[in-house]
Amino acid sequence: MQRSLIPAIALSLATLGATAHAEEPLKIGISAEPYPPFTYTSSEGEWTGFEVELAESICDAMQAKCEITPTGWSGIIPSLKSERIDMIMNSMSITEARKKVIDFTDPYYFTPGAYVAAKDAELSLPEGLDSLVLGVQSATTNATFARQALRDTGVDIRLYDQAEQVNRDLLSGRLDVILADEIAMTELVERDEASDYEIKGTAPHHEAYGEGVGIGIRQGDDDLKTKLNAAIKKVQQDGTCTRLSEEYFGTDVCVG
Structure with a gap:
């Protein structure tokens, strides 16, 4: 009797395990x-x-x-x-x-990438990036675009781990311009602390954006x-x- 129960118990446990896994x-x-x-x-x-x-x-x-x-x-x-x-x-x-x-x-x-800078900044894109400091979040399509399409403009590209770090450094004056998703940047410039900043333009269609x-x-x-x-x-x-x-x-x- 005990031997006949072992397969049944094993089957029940297997069924319970499969059910738990499925859920x-x-x-x-x-x-x-x-x-x-x-x-x-x-x-x-x-x-x-x-x-x-x-x-x-x-x-x-x-x-x-x-x-x-x-x-x-x-x-x-x-x-x-x-x-x-x-x-x-x-x-x-x-x-x-x-x-x-x-x-x-x-x-x-x-959505495309968007550039944000101070409202009073005269900025033509991408030529006007020469000698400016641009912030972008690393491991993003915007970072890939910046490396591939902006490296010859003379811009100083700074990479950050987090998007909010990029935003904070722009608002504190440590960056001249940032490049990030247009929707996220629309939300940024609507913040009270970003009232002196605006979207200056969007990145063109590029293979980096997939x-x-x-x-x-x-x-x-x-x-x-x-x-x-x-x-x-x-x-x-x-x-x-x-x-x-x-x-x-x-x-x-x-x-x-």
């Missing part, structure tokens, strides 16, 4: 450093923003349990590859360089990619993406 939520990696209005913490300490709400809608469309998992931006791709997170949804542009190490879903939004922003996933995770693409299509077609975009940005940045 594990998908971990959505976002940068631990706030990136408003895309990702930031509310006054209650909860993560919110355009991409957080859109991620929730995408998970609902997949009928999947998900959880936001803050991760340092510089280590977010290694975290994906080592399976500490299951996807990256944090304004990550689809580029050829990144596609060598991870895969992407279809794009869900696109095909738009998509959800980063591990190479070979085809089942998840198929489900995510279907969910992205659904939130685009039913107006969810546009509604959230207009709520947070005042304009529609969704693609597809």
Whole structure:
């Protein structure tokens, strides 16, 4: 009798383990450093923003349990590859360089890079960058664009780990100009402390900016990619993406 119970017990434990594993939520990696209005913490300490709400809608469309998992931006791709997170949804542009190490879903939004400087600064782009100090967040498409397209302009490019560090150094006068996502820069110049600053122009279309922003996933995770693409299509077609975009940005940045 005892021998006959062992396989049954083993099977039950295996079934319970499989069920528990199946119910594990998908971990959505976002940068631990706030990136408003895309990702930031509310006054209650909860993560919110355009991409957080859109991620929730995408998970609902997949009928999947998900959880936001803050991760340092510089280590977010290694975290994906080592399976500490299951996807990256944090304004990550689809580029050829990144596609060598991870895969992407279809794009869900696109915005250009924007230059911000003091309102009284006479700035022609890109020629007028000569001898100026430009700040940009490292490991971003804007940093890639700056290295590839601006290195011959005579500008002094300074790289930062966090977007807010770039903003603070501009407002404190340690930088002459910064280059970052246009939507994020629109939010920056609306702050009271940035009333003397404005967007001076946007970066031209360049290969550094890739095909738009998509959800980063591990190479070979085809089942998840198929489900995510279907969910992205659904939130685009039913107006969810546009509604959230207009709520947070005042304009529609969704693609597809």
